[in-house]
Amino acid sequence: MSAATQARRFDKNAEITVIEKSGFVSYGACGLPYFISGEVKTAEKLIVYTPEYFKNSRNINVFTRTKASRINSSKKTVESVNLKTGEKREIPYDKLVLASGGTPFNLFGNIKNAFKLKFVEDGIAIRNFIEKNNPRKAAIIGAGYIGLEAAEAFRKLGLTVAVFEKAPKILPAADDEISKIVERELSKNGVTVVTGISAEMKNTGEKILVKAGKNENKFDFALIAGGFAPSVSLAKGAGLELGTTGAISVNDRMQTNIPSIFAAGDCVEVRDIVTGTPVFYPLGTTANKTGRVAGTNAAGGTAVFSGIVRTSVSKIFSLCVGRTGLSQHEAAAFSNNAMAVVSTSPSRAHYYPGGGKITTKLIFSAGSGKILGAQMAGADGVAKRLDIWAVAVQKGMTIREIAEADLCYSPPFAPVWDPVLRAANKALLELKR
């Protein structure tokens, strides 16, 4: 919808048609855990604009519950099937934007009462299941952001929750110092965590049996959040090139190898600005930004997407945890002189109520002092501090430059020496050794 809207801005007269398999467009998928927990009362609240709004206000035709079954790139048509009526159509295009998104890995085949959490329908299914069946025990496969946000939602509903992660720790994308802080938070909130074992799952009667090593436990339902693959079958059928990550390969105008076809969102790989290499890192912000770039270019404008620095953040119970740039592991693979420091300091003036500790892990180049990545965890004021690091990483700034930054100070919001400055100062001392 970002692409469609941006195309409309650039071309007032173009005929713009959107084909969408699910029943919803323009929704906040990242809000689904808060819909499940009831913090967001209705699924409708997650929706930004309806198909009717797009038609009436932006003259964009939206066909929901309509599946694009084939792209015929030589004829320049998309074959579609209306999933309600079965009606087939062949829709011509001059320019096409493919935003086929991604799909959670289906790790265990067809298990009854095992859900995924990607589409609005998934959230509704889980909430309906909980309301109707009054379950007591939930298993979550995968301890990434979605799995842990769902764990919080399920705990808020009073369920017993166990999270299974095959990696040796939760939040595999974070470094150990940060993962451990989150692990303590999960434990404090009564979430059982099982790491380092590949869980197996099957139905036994009305229950789901999860086997992790020698341990077997029964659950009333499960959420499968063990990773995510780009949906590329349409792309492959159209002859679009995939990149090294398996996602669709595009240039910085979000154009595929077929010049009339652009691609954007969770189905493409994008450039990591630090390493210069393509990565598959599907997140809402990137999807929106790449959508706008694809829409602009498809409509005859000129826009460029410069890439990402893998910034992400999540609320896990009272913690905010996030990262930007490279983790220490990723930095070690990229450069042989990456260093790291870990610094913990208060989020507000020590005497001002409501603050908490923020732990910062800062990864930088021992030679130049260039900031390669940062991770943070804490209860107060973490997310937008992470953005300071995100900008620093994206612009190739050094730790000295951040140590010198004139950041704001007022007791309710920060101590004189902000956690960002403390981490930079600590790194600076390491650099001088």
Add this chain to the structure above:
Amino acid sequence: MSAATQARRFDKNAEITVIEKSGFVSYGACGLPYFISGEVKTAEKLIVYTPEYFKNSRNINVFTRTKASRINSSKKTVESVNLKTGEKREIPYDKLVLASGGTPFNLFGNIKNAFKLKFVEDGIAIRNFIEKNNPRKAAIIGAGYIGLEAAEAFRKLGLTVAVFEKAPKILPAADDEISKIVERELSKNGVTVVTGISAEMKNTGEKILVKAGKNENKFDFALIAGGFAPSVSLAKGAGLELGTTGAISVNDRMQTNIPSIFAAGDCVEVRDIVTGTPVFYPLGTTANKTGRVAGTNAAGGTAVFSGIVRTSVSKIFSLCVGRTGLSQHEAAAFSNNAMAVVSTSPSRAHYYPGGGKITTKLIFSAGSGKILGAQMAGADGVAKRLDIWAVAVQKGMTIREIAEADLCYSPPFAPVWDPVLRAANKALLELKR
């Protein structure tokens, strides 16, 4: 104390002596409004380290309630008077750091029950006055951060509060769009605001009479927060050069024109990184940073202070308001092609509870798109977003660079299009016109 501590880090053996007129060292002066309101229970909580701590842990001699009465720069001594005993001493030095701070303007001479708010003793005096006299009406002269933070504190104590500001608007350092938001917040919280008139003040019996134009009102006490001057009498006596702002002039090593004397904190002028000119902009962060640089250099190390971008922030009732870089006024004086946009957008995903609107004013160069300044006001997540702009201004980044920034997104912390990105995108559209 920052200078003394840093000097100790660089020289384990130096004899380090600190002379302090007040009874306290190493305290959070910015916390005084919260001590007055009772949010900070005791004055002791504002103190980071005591003189005893400095002596025992850092081998730094601290003489409190001791006034440095004269610097003899040819003999390299400081004459001091113990304010309790009257004892005079002449203390020799090899290197001197002058951190004489600043003094609130004494606008009305000696008025009974008219207070200032700079030292811990000032906060104690106000709190004692309120506890003993149970006043009902407070006048505040000056609608800068200190005046408005005090207004909030007094309202929390149930007082009737009127703020008098001689400039045509409150927060004279902010642009109109931001001042107006704060003015509404003050009004909503029952604070009377009188702007554009120079108030006069005198005692009548036990009351203070404040005259603003034709209006006269009586108050039980007053706070004078109408600006702040560097304390430079010691400096002048020692032959130190003052700069164009009237504060002590230093090089980037915080060294005065007399090489053995360094100066730091609220008594010096510092370089504004955007304009390259010296400014007097006394804030706690700058004082701490310049103190560290002065202490390092005084102890034989090498440190440089690169300057400030005038970043400041304040909590005013439920609002957070702040600025970095140049205001539109300042930018217009500095460059003849400065532009500005104002953008208001939500702090969190629209469906996630607890968010609010953030208004951003962004000032940038019409030619290069270089960001010259930013101001923000809002109830949720403003302060550290301001720091994103602070880094951008300090590093001379363009609005395009910030529009491309990979900022973090998660419904509890930000919408997909963060207010920072929205403001940058709006500026980008203006730039293209």
